[in-house]
Amino acid sequence: MGKHHRILLAKMGLDCHDTGIVIIAQLLRDHGYEVIYLGLHNSAEAVVRAALQENVDAVGISFLSGQHMTQMRLLMEALSRHQLDLPVLCGGVVPRDDADALAKLGVAEVFFPGTLGPDLIERVGRVLERQDHAA
């Protein structure tokens, strides 16, 4: 009994490089998180519906295709269409120049190339702590 944090991880669009996201899934599992892994080729609508049904605490999307701005905008739009207020995390091959634009979209955390595991776990923990307080 007691609260277990649940995080949905997915790849969106045509991007099929899943090595990174699988490593992150295992890292989160090793730190006690329940990871719902959605795999490749998801639409924004599919990610949001899964997040809703799974009642997750956060959504994490990984990119290695240069589609992060387009897909994150679609995802944030779908979230607000479903009135789902969830922290969204994004990582992978994302240029640092896009940090402000992603923040402006409402993305809670961006994990740029070179992010180390302990740093990621700490930042995910902080995001969820804020979410728990807000709830």
Place this chain on the structure above:
Amino acid sequence: MTLLAELLDGDRRALARAISAVEDGTEQASVILAGIHHRVGRAAVVGFTGPPGAGKSTLIGGYVSALRQSGRTVAVIAVDPSSPLTGGAILGDRVRMLAHAEDDGVFIRSLAARGHLGGLSATAPLVIDLMDAAGFDVVIIETVGAGQSEVEIAELAAVTVVVCAPGLGDDVQAIKAGILEIADVLVVNKGDSPEAAVTRAQLFASQHLRSGEHRAVPILTATATTGQGIAELVAAIDAKLGEQPPRKTDSAQRIRRMLAAQAARLVRDSVLAGTDPTIEAICQDLQNGRLAIAQALARLFAACAQPKPPEKTD
């Protein structure tokens, strides 16, 4: 509108939240569970079990498609194991069911076993009730990859489908002594493999060497990835559902209470006896403030789960 009212109204978000409340054991959960009782018992509950990698999730994906074509709404519970070391989990069954990602008539929920043995999670029976009360026609429950002792599913499902994969060799032998016994329908998945016919023949032989009722277990071949054999699977499950009486929730409730009572007694007796060194150590640590109550409970339950020498019965 309260969460309970929204749930009974079939609201998907309310169902999702109610499941979390039940999983986390909140106070709200008991209110909801008490409030749905009169609405439980309508859904057809179908269980899928089998060894890891047999293709349970993919087969369920195909089965759901067929149910949707016949106009039935479907809720799926997919259980995956929790890490015994960290409590974390990777719940990956949804990946095989992405075809239904945007279908309003399908609700999929992944559950971590959270240390529960038996192939399901401790809250799975209650989650079935929630989905039933939310109005789904069919509730499908998928166990963790199971082998020998994970037969709990048979008590919850009206029809239990055991999914086997060809070429598992000795593993096929191993499951013969376990979950094969609870099958209402047997499916050899990956039917496009050259070894599928051999596996089917082995299963056929093992079932037909047993007594009468086991001969009535249909043994199907399917290829979940292509959809071949799904129509036959639907027909076989429907036929078995037709033979079942409506869901006996009262008896399920009774069993549940019985189990809770037995578990409580086991724990109480073990603690009060004061003879088990592990439990004595937990009490000491608790007394000295070295353990929080939650940790003490976790350790205590682990200690109670250890097999004990048979007691003298009188």
